[in-house]
Amino acid sequence: MMNCLQMWPEPIVRVQSLSDSGIRAIPERYIKRASERISSPASEVNIPVIDFQDLFSNDASLRLTTLSLISEACREWGFFQVVNHGVSHELMKRTCQVWHEFFHLPLEVKQVHANSPSTYEGYGSRLGVEKGAKLDWSDYFFLHYLPQSLRNHNKWPTLPTECRELVGEYCDELVKLCEKLMKVLSINLGLGEEYLQNAFGGKDVGACLRVNFYPKCPQPDLTLGLSSHSDPGGMTLLLPDHHVSGLQVRRGDDWVTVKPVPNAFIVNIGDQIQVLSNATYKSVEHRVIVNSAKERVSLALFYNPRGDILIEPAKELLTENHPALYPAMTFNEYRLFIRTRGPCGKSQVESLKASQ
Ligand code: OGA
Numbered sequence: 001m002m003n004c005l006q007m008w009p010e011p012i013v014r015v016q017s018l019s020d021s022g023i024r025a026i027p028e029r030y031i032k033r034a035s036e037r038i039s040s041p042a043s044e045v046n047i048p049v050i051d052f053q054d055l056f057s058n059d060a061s062l063r064l065t066t067l068s069l070i071s072e073a074c075r076e077w078g079f080f081q082v083v084n085h086g087v088s089h090e091l092m093k094r095t096c097q098v099w100h101e102f103f104h105l106p107l108e109v110k111q112v113h114a115n116s117p118s119t120y121e122g123y124g125s126r127l128g129v130e131k132g133a134k135l136d137w138s139d140y141f142f143l144h145y146l147p148q149s150l151r152n153h154n155k156w157p158t159l160p161t162e163c164r165e166l167v168g169e170y171c172d173e174l175v176k177l178c179e180k181l182m183k184v185l186s187i188n189l190g191l192g193e194e195y196l197q198n199a200f201g202g203k204d205v206g207a208c209l210r211v212n213f214y215p216k217c218p219q220p221d222l223t224l225g226l227s228s229h230s231d232p233g234g235m236t237l238l239l240p241d242h243h244v245s246g247l248q249v250r251r252g253d254d255w256v257t258v259k260p261v262p263n264a265f266i267v268n269i270g271d272q273i274q275v276l277s278n279a280t281y282k283s284v285e286h287r288v289i290v291n292s293a294k295e296r297v298s299l300a301l302f303y304n305p306r307g308d309i310l311i312e313p314a315k316e317l318l319t320e321n322h323p324a325l326y327p328a329m330t331f332n333e334y335r336l337f338i339r340t341r342g343p344c345g346k347s348q349v350e351s352l353k354a355s356q
């Protein structure tokens with residue numbers, strides 16, 4: 001398994017170069033099956049918006065209402081947005097800006113960071129290593145922030161000059177917010193407030209940043225910026241480009257387009273929290289659509305369990321009528337699936353269930 005992840009099966013083509021070349025028709029490799037394409041115009045919706053400060057209000061009933069709003073969003077949507085989260089808006093803006101600048105640097109500068117499938121760290125243009133696979137209309141930069149042992153500043157962009165410093169500050173703030181959200185989710189699940197954090201490995205959790213770049217696309221109806229997937233890790237904090245929408249979330253049989261609230265983070269539950277909560281919380285499928293008029297940048301901070309710790313449904317949540325739905329597995333094992341096969345809906349976490 002590891003061997004096949006050492007290199008890409010085909011030469012890498014930067015989607016940005018395709019877009020910049022002015023082609024009118026996208027290459028066959030990016031044309032999705034009809035069933036995966038965007039069919040009818042999706043409605044734009046506001047997914048639940050949570051004012052994080054309400055959790056610290058002097059008003060006990062406001063605190064409880066906020067907890068239950070989050071609980072409902074985790075059960076019903078797998079997604080919510082947070083405002084008043086304590087992260088500086090200026091830092092958010094500058095970090096987005098610096099990544100826009102990074103993707104507009106000359107190709108040779110970015111190529112220095114070209115990634116490989118062994119760690120995915122660096123500048124990439126595909127997920128998965130299956131030869132001949134259909135590809136998504138996006139490039140990205142992926143880096144490790146935690147555990148500290150995997151943090152290697154030399155693998156982060158050297159240009160723009162402020163990039164490394166901003167990424168460090170940004171990830172630091174977001175990890176703090178994730179720690180708080182983990183407490184909220186634990187309390188809502190009826191577990192001790194430290195439960196999820198401890199289950200993730202305490203201080204040894206993982207955190208990675210993926211900056212997605214979706215170039216303009218001449219035939220947006222035929223492709224996707226990111227195919228349908230659920231996030232394999234614990235929890236994701238997404239900073240979407242609030243000038244251009246693109247993220248779609250599955251609601252039953254439909255896809256709805258998320259209307260981003262300025263300065264909010266979109267929080268979504270990943271597969272590991274679905275497993276730990278024994279499916280009380282769902283990691284919901286989502287995907288990204290592209291457009292012909294505007295490029296889009298989004299920053300996804302993935303907060304993950306330590307790689308070598310077993311993740312399994314919390315014993316406290318199991319009863320005779322609700323037995324464990326998933327076997328124990330480490331995140332290192334789990335994420336090989338997406339790293340090999342690329343984004344494929346919820347097939348992985350579902351297949352675990354079927355194997356029981
Ligand atoms: C992701 C993701 C959504 C977006 O990076 O996993 O779902 O809007 N991104 O870019």
Ligand code: NI
Pocket residue numbers: 229230231236286
């Ligand atoms: Ni995602």
